[in-house]
Amino acid sequence: MVDYKKMYFALFNAVTTAINQLQDAQRKGESEYIEAQDISLTILPTSTDDETKTTKKPQATE
Structure with missing residues (x-):
């Protein structure tokens, strides 16, 4: 019988x-x-920082 406890x-x-x-x-x-x-430390932008800079908000249409 296989000894599962030991395994x-x-x-x-x-x-x-x-x-x-x-x-x-x-x-x-x-x-x-x-x-x-x-x-030397360099602060890199996060992906959310990049998205907010490049994403344009849709303009309201009437």
Whole structure:
């Protein structure tokens, strides 16, 4: 008989390990970015900013 409980725990442990590794990598990358001396930030327009500038409102017709 297949031991589903054992399979579930093995999968759970593998997923948990993968999540922890991804979180550690993210923290490391963020730390390196924050500690960098040559930080230059550029504010980019959001898609809603672009749409409001280019979208014309329909004019009322009588």
